Amino acid sequence: MADRNLKIAIPKGSLYADTVALLGEAGLDITGLADPGRHLIISNPGVDFIIVRPTDAPVFTTYGGADCGICGKDTLVEAELDTAELVDLKYGYCRFVVAEPEAFAGRADEAYERLGVLRVATKYPNITRSFYEKKGIQADIVKMHGNIELAPIVGMADRIVDITATGRTLRENHLQVVEEVLGSTARFIANKAALRTDPRVVELAEKLEELTRDNELTMS
Amino acid sequence: MIPKAPRGFRDVLPTEAAWRMSIREAINERFKLWGYLPVETPAVELLDVLELGGSLTDMPFRFFDSDNNLLVLRPDVTLPVARMTALRMNKRENWPLRLCYAQHVFTENDSTYGQDRQAMQAGVEFIGEGGTVADAEVLCLLFESLQATGLTDFTVALGTVNVLNALVAEASDDEAWRAQVFKAFHESDRVAIERLAQDGRAKPVYAKVVRELARIRGGEEAIEACRELVAPLGCEDGLDELQRTYELVDANVEGGKLMVDFSIISSFNYYTGMVFKAFAPEVPAALASGGRYDHTLESFGVSAPAAGFAIVFEQLMQALEAQDVRPPHIGPEQIVFDEDPKVMFAKARALREQGKRVVLGGER
Structure with a gap:
């Protein structure tokens, strides 16, 4: 060899x-x-x-x-x-986090309570799917290729799952971390x-x- | 509508089909020379019956037939052969049984060049005989079978499930932890093994050794290294047997490479002793795998030790191509024509009797 x-x-x-x-x-x-x-x-x-x-x-x-x-x-x-x-x-x-717009805090939870389904935008559908499956939450996954933070702002998704090293991009887009998915x-x-x-x-x-x-x- | 095959299946065209057939014959010839007799099992099995023998995953085809039975397209041949033996070849006076087969299996695999749900397996099951001589017989036959196809550069990695089983059983009562360790070994996920060894759920001395075990690999000296590692904990199960098997095989095969590797764990959970996988440098998945399964027949109602292996054609063909083995020429050697069809047939027949491949020519 x-x-x-x-x-x-x-x-x-x-x-x-x-x-x-x-x-x-x-x-x-x-x-x-x-x-x-x-x-x-x-x-x-x-x-x-x-x-x-x-x-x-x-x-x-x-x-x-x-x-x-x-x-x-x-x-x-x-x-x-x-x-x-x-x-x-x-x-x-870096870490994977679930995030949502600061301005709409609570809206996703309220939608989930009403519908039993969360709509989540992400570049990482497999990680997202297995994360929500483990939690027993139905998630509608919207696969995107970039600028994920736009999705909840325009009302296309309740939350996003994205990767962050320092959290700066999230803050700049007025997004707050809801929970951790995994560290990498x-x-x-x-x-x-x-x-x-x-x-x-x-x-x-x-x-x-x-x-x-x-x-x-x-x-x- | 496009007349395509379903996902994960493909048609095999003449050149390749002829090659596959010649490989099958070459392998079968070795099986025959070692006294193995061919068997066939049904393409479908009753899921409940098959699962008596071991937990199975990766079964893409499960369905109900018109009798309302839950059937499965066989994902493996070892369990069906064990079932068959327990049911119909259970007279001990006729044992041991040396059986061989070449059949399709249906699993869900990544990337075997478009054939990821159907694979051809040629294999043997040596039933009714335990011990290291039987283990060595199976391994030597694997070496010879692979070589009979023209393969030269391959490694058979040989290990035993006994050491890891003993260590894990001693290390922790936590079922989840044990399952995670086996999974990490199976996936060759050393980072996970590392983390599991340190997460506090297992006794530290044992956990440390579990972690070391995943790295032991090499020639015969690896068995000694393993013994030194696990002897203080009394977990040397299977090591003497492994050593004898190794020596016997090493002395009796030429070419190929035999390695000891304690990280080898099969995806099938029915193995009870030696386990092995064959690899070629050019192919990402194992060309063949097998081992000893002494409790499987018992779950079908007859207790008997057994060992065997299966060679996966799809992987083997990839390795052969990479090692520049080429398919045999099978096209016609001669075209025969005569205005008088009677004469033409007679001429062609005469040539065929000399062993020539002849086609009839001319206008029809």
């Missing part, structure tokens, strides 16, 4: 910088990753970095496009794929066959675990 480069899916966006730094610390050759430009794949000795949309990292890993990868717990849960989750890397903390941090994930046939995956997992063991941040 060592006759080809290890393929690692790494997420663009907010997790990117920490991910690259950590992989560098783990001894991988991260030349060229600081400024990948328009490159989708960066090949260095021993390793191919596949730069993907954060939500696609579990997809690449599960279907064998990459041997292993890094993604947020949030995208992993939402993807509902058969991937091995190996290490909590303890950065990229970055995870090292692996293709299940690669985990069992390629020792480099296990070695990297062990190195990453060692490097992040003493980090304070853990999942809520």
Whole structure:
């Protein structure tokens, strides 16, 4: 297996910088990753970095496009794929929350009491569905692709389920948190066959675990 | 209306169908050489009966027939064979039974190239014999069967459910905790295992070892590593057997790779001893899986030890393609024509008798 480069899916966006730094610390050759430009794949000795949309990292890993990868717990849960989750890397903390407009506080509860159904807008229908199923609440899920906070403002949904790191965007849109859904941090994930046939995956997992063991941040 | 197949099913065209058939024959030849006899079971089973043998998930097709029975399209072949054995092959003087099959199963799987609800499984069940020699027989047969298809690069990961069972039973009385541990092992979710080991619901010494167990993997030395880990807690169940099985298989197979892996847990909960899965580097899901299930027949009314495996064609074919194994050429080798149809038929027949693939040509 060592006759080809290890393929690692790494997420663009907010997790990117920490991910690259950590992989560098783990001894991988991260030349060229600081400024990948328009490159989708960066090949260095021993390793191919596949730069993907954060939500696609579990997809690449599960279907064998990459041997292993890094993604947020949030995208992993939402993807509902058969991937091995190996290490909590303890950065990229964010949380899923249910929120509603401050101005309409209580209106959603009142609607639920009357109808027995909540209408919830979200980019994460799977997480939202399983959250409300566990609570025994009927939720009508409105899948959106961005600017979720608009939905309750224009009366399209009672509440939203969205991700927030600091809560700033929510506050700026006059939304208040109703409850927590789950906390999320970055995870090292692996293709299940690669985990069992390629020792480099296990070695990297062990190195990453060692490097992040003493980090304070853990999942809520 | 588009004349399509239902979601999760697909048609197989000649080149591939011929390949599948030749693979089936190659595997069946190995089964035969080891003395395994073919059986067939019905495509549908009574759900209540099947569930006597183990809890099943992933059954996309459940329906009532006109007798008002709740039926299921078989999601697995091991349970039907166990049922059949208990009902109709239960005379102990004829045991042990070496049975094999090649049948479709119907499950809900992600991504097996359009065939995610129907898969062809070729497998064996070795019934009425326990112990490490029987375990090794099943494993050696798996190696040979995979190799008979032309596969070269594969790993069989071998573990035992006994150690984890013993640890988990000792670690906590909390049923929910135990179930979560098994689920996390099955999903290879080490982060969850980590968290479960620290959440205070289990005795810390045991919980710590449960966590370590998920990482033990390697050659024969991994068995020793596991023994050192669990011996102080008295949870060495199954390790001596595993060691003997490993040695026997390792000495008797060439090619392929045998690994010890204590994180192997099957989605079927009926296994009682060794468990194993075969992987190829190019394919995300297991090519084959199996293990020992000594209590399953008992739940159908006859007590007998048993072990077996099933190879999943859809995964195997993907691995073969990635490893550059190509389908055999099956097209006609010769076209025969003669103005006089009688002569044409005779010529063609003569050639066929020499083993040539011949088609009749000319205008009709």
